[in-house]
Every structure is written in structure tokens, then in C-alpha cells.
């Protein structure tokens with residue numbers, strides 16, 4: 001019998017995590033704040049599975065079976081009988097802490113508790129989870145159904161059994177893992193986010209157009225996407241939040257978010273997920 005999973009947040013990442021869980025046979029509850037956000041998140045999952053069918057990666061029967069395993073809800077209490085709870089809400093320390101305080105009230109004793117945070121130190125969330133020994137980071141990559149890696153993060157209090165259980169769970173989803181200590185940004189984003197910010201700084205300084213910056217890294221360094229395109233894909237708001245965490249924690253100017261990134265977020269240009277970032281996706285299918 002596969003563990004029952006609860007995912008909190010059904011944005012870019014939550015929807016992807018839910019999709020891989022239900023496709024791997026896990027009964028899964030997903031919780032959003034409002035019915036509107038929940039409907040949008042579930043549509044994201046449905047659209048992604050439809051694309052998988054069109055590409056021949058999934059049959060209609062498998063999709064229907066996966067869909068039958070999903071329970072969308074706005075009720076946090078529905079997480080009460082989950083074996084694993086994964087938090088994938090906005091990259092905001094205070095919001096995550098408040099949510100974990102609420103999850104701790106409803107979560108089953110002994111359940112595995114994980115955050116998908118990109119950068120926030122686990123030790124700043126662990127005290128709110130109700131069980132710091134059973135808490136760890138499961139940092140999935142975007143898009144979750146496609147990307148092979150999950151970065152496991154071991155909190156200061158996470159036990160060996162917790163980390164082993166988290167690893168076995170994501171390996172069961174077909175993922176490969178790396179293990180990081182509880183340090184801001186772990187491995188992936190300490191490397192990735194300064195690179196993305198440097199791309200914005202080049203643009204800000206007028207060194208090259210966004211198209212040429214992206215083309216340069218694609219054709220010159222064999223990256224599947226250039227930094228500006230990748231920023232749109234990750235989400236400008238999420239990247240800004242990660243850069244702020246890294247800059248705040250390390251105090252090193254190399255992590256400081258470029259003013260242009262901040263201006264874009266303030267103006268509502270969050271990237272592909274909202275139709276506009278550095279590029280315009282409003283006409284795209």
C-alpha cells in the first residue's frame with residue numbers, strides 16, 4: 001500500500017509534485033487557500049497529464065486512475081490522515097512558519113513532514129512543525145514530472161530514519177537524489193540564483209539584449225535555456241525571494257537581487273506562470 005501524501009500549495013511546484021505522486025500510485029490530498037487557486041492548480045495538473053498523453057508518455061487509462069487518487073481541498077484538516085505532508089507554498093518564511101504551525105495541529109503523529117523550500121533554512125521552520133525530528137527538505141525541481149533530481153535537505157534535528165524515508169519516497173517516484181546540509185539555498189540555488197541574477201545585471205547594464213544573453217548561454221554553453229528565459233520559467237517573484245534569503249543570510253553582495261528584478265516583480269511581471277516576465281507569453285498556447 002502506497003503512502004498517502006498531502007501537498008500544500010498547488011502552484012507551479014505543488015501541481016508538479018501532486019502529478020508525480022498520483023501517477024506513481026499515491027493517494028494524494030492537495031490543499032490551496034481558495035477554491036479559485038485550487039481550480040487553477042488542478043487544471044495545471046490536468047493540462048500537464050493531457051500533454052503527457054499527447055506525447056505518448058501516459059495512457060488515458062493511467063491518467064484516469066491517477067486522477068481518481070487525487071483529493072483537492074481547501075480544508076487543512078484533510079491532511080490529518082496523510083503519511084507524508086509536503087509544503088510547497090510561496091517562498092516566504094513567515095507564511096511557511098504560520099502554515100507549519102497550523103499543519104502541526106492536524107498532522108498525524110509520526111507523519112513525515114517536508115518542505116519544498118528553495119532557500120529558507122530548515123531550522124527556522126522546524127520549531128513550528130510539531131516534530132522537528134520528522135522534518136526535512138524535499139526540494140523538487142521544476143518541471144517536477146520531467147526533472148530527475150530531488151535535493152534532500154537534512155535539518156539539524158532530522159533523524160537518519162527521516163532522511164532515509166524521504167529518500168525512499170522520492171526514489172519511488174522515479175527521482176534521483178543528492179543530499180545537502182541545512183544551509184541557505186542548499187546546493188542548487190547557491191549556484192543557480194547568482195547566475196540568474198548576473199543575467200539580469202547584464203541586461204540592466206545594457207551589455208546585450210535578453211535574446212542575445214539567452215542565445216549566448218544556449219549555444220555557447222549548451223544550456224537548455226538562457227538565464228533570462230529560465231528566470232521567467234522559475235518565476236521572478238520566487239527568484240527574488242530566494243536572492244533575498246541568500247543575501248540576508250550570507251550578507252555577500254554577490255547574492256543581492258538586481259534592482260531590475262525587483263522592479264519587474266513590483267510591476268506584476270512574475271514570469272511565464274502569469275503570462276509576462278522578461279518575455280511576453282500572453283499569445284502562447
Ligand SMILES: NC(=O)c1ccc[n+]([C@@H]2O[C@H](COP(=O)([O-])OP(=O)(O)OC[C@H]3O[C@@H](n4cnc5c(N)ncnc54)[C@H](O)[C@@H]3O)[C@@H](O)[C@H]2O)c1
Pocket residue numbers: 008009010011012013014031032033037088089090091092095099116117118119139140141142233234235238273
Ligand atoms: N518555481 C521553481 O522553479 C521552484 C523550484 C523548486 C522549488 N521551488 C519552491 O517551491 C515553493 C513553491 O514555489 P512555486 O514556484 O510553486 O510558487 P507559486 O507561486 O507557483 O505557487 C505557490 C502557491 O502556494 C499557494 N499558497 C500560499 N499560501 C498557502 C497556504 N497557506 N496553503 C495552501 N496554499 C498556499 C499559493 O496560492 C500559490 O498557488 C517555494 O518554496 C519555491 O521556492 C520553486
